[in-house]
Amino acid sequence: MGGQSSKKTDLKYSAELNSYEAACKLDPELQSFDLILQTRTNRVINTLAVGVEVRTVSFDSLKEVTACLLEMNQEVVKIILGCKKDIWKTQEIFELVEEYFENSLQTLDFCTALEKCLKKARDSQLIIHVALQQFEDEDGVEGKKYLKTLEELKNFKDAGDPFTDEFFQILKAVYTQQVLMLEKLQLRKNKLDKKLKSVKTWRKVSCIIFAAAFAAVLICSVVAAVVAAPPVASALAAATSIPVGSMGKWFDSLWKNYEVALKGQKDIISSMQAGTYIAIKDLDTIRVLVDRLEIEIESLFNAADFALRGEEAVKFGIEEIKKKLGMFMQSIEDLGEHADKCSRDIRRARTVVLQRIIKPPNN
Numbered sequence: 023m024g025g026q027s028s029k030k031t032d033l034k035y036s037a038e039l040n041s042y043e044a045a046c047k048l049d050p051e052l053q054s055f056d057l058i059l060q061t062r063t064n065r066v067i068n069t070l071a072v073g074v075e076v077r078t079v080s081f082d083s084l085k086e087v088t089a090c091l092l093e094m095n096q097e098v099v100k101i102i103l104g105c106k107k108d109i110w111k112t113q114e115i116f117e118l119v120e121e122y123f124e125n126s127l128q129t130l131d132f133c134t135a136l137e138k139c140l141k142k143a144r145d146s147q148l149i150i151h152v153a154l155q156q157f158e159d160e161d162g163v164e165g166k167k168y169l170k171t172l173e174e175l176k177n178f179k180d181a182g183d184p185f186t187d188e189f190f191q192i193l194k195a196v197y198t199q200q201v202l203m204l205e206k207l208q209l210r211k212n213k214l215d216k217k218l219k220s221v222k223t224w225r226k227v228s229c230i231i232f233a234a235a236f237a238a239v240l241i242c243s244v245v246a247a248v249v250a251a252p253p254v255a256s257a258l259a260a261a262t263s264i265p266v267g268s269m270g271k272w273f274d275s276l277w278k279n280y281e282v283a284l285k286g287q288k289d290i291i292s293s294m295q296a297g298t299y300i301a302i303k304d305l306d307t308i309r310v311l312v313d314r315l316e317i318e319i320e321s322l323f324n325a326a327d328f329a330l331r332g333e334e335a336v337k338f339g340i341e342e343i344k345k346k347l348g349m350f351m352q353s354i355e356d357l358g359e360h361a362d363k364c365s366r367d368i369r370r371a372r373t374v375v376l377q378r379i380i381k382p383p384n385n
Contacts, residue, residue: 297371
């Protein structure tokens with residue numbers, strides 16, 4: 023390329039041409055492209071030079087020019103088609119963001135359902151406290167036969183398990199959604215990582231387009247100049263008057279904007295990944311705490327069942343309930359705290375993702 027331009031041209035586009043030459047040294051594919059480009063450009067200009075002395079451009083010369091430009095265009099097209107397509111489309115990102123926010127809302131709905139279950143568990147706790155108080159009032163009083171104690175224990179049994187089958191179905195559904203979301207986000211992140219790694223490819227495309235355009239403008243300028251004035255020097259001088267150098271800068275700016283856009287998308291994906299991962303961990307902990315509370319509720323039910331067998335069994339059943347009540351109350355407290363934490367984490371993560379979307383990416 024450099025051998026086909028005048029010293030004036032070299033000075034005018036020195037930055038772009040130096041950048042192109044440096045890229046050629048580092049990339050074998052660019053070297054091959056540049057060799058083809060130089061060969062075809064030399065061939066065309068030599069063909070044009072033949073017609074200089076007769077002050078005309080032959081039909082064969084024009085055919086040579088046309089063929090060369092078409093061949094160069096095809097080389098550029100082949101390189102570009104070898105790169106990934108639709109690099110500016112972000113519909114997948116939008117869909118992932120929409121799905122993320124929808125999943126987070128459903129998880130918040132689950133937290134609401136969990137609070138309702140906890141309210142029922144606390145109501146059952148109050149019933150047990152009333153039963154214990156009734157036992158203290160009735161114990162040792164002749165003729166009472168623990169009637170009110172047994173009535174409250176029966177109310178506790180009738181209240182049933184606060185965690186219904188519907189609750190566990192909701193938990194399973196939101197957990198599955200979050201896991202699938204994390205997988206989708208990881209796949210998208212992998213794609214973005216690959217695109218960011220391919221920045222050399224896109225810079226190479228920019229170099230190729232600039233070099234091909236430079237050669238094409240040079241050839242066309244020579245054609246126009248030969249028709250108007252015979253000397254080759256005049257033709258080459260005419261070529262330097264066309265502002266090709268700005269094209270290289272434009273492509274470089276385009277590539278940088280693309281890289282910034284990719285990094286912005288990656289920031290959003292990373293934020294959603296972090297929020298989803300935290301949500302999954304919160305749901306894991308909630309499931310463990312619910313299972314623990316379920317075991318303790320079942321144990322209390324068994325103690326109440328035993329106490330309801332009759333007057334002689336009441337004292338033993340109440341003693342068992344007293345032993346287990348502390349752990350039952352602590353489990354309710356732990357689960358309630360983690361339900362609040364899960365809700366806060368989800369809202370905080372939603373806010374972070376929104377900030378990433380609103381905040382313009384930095385160069």
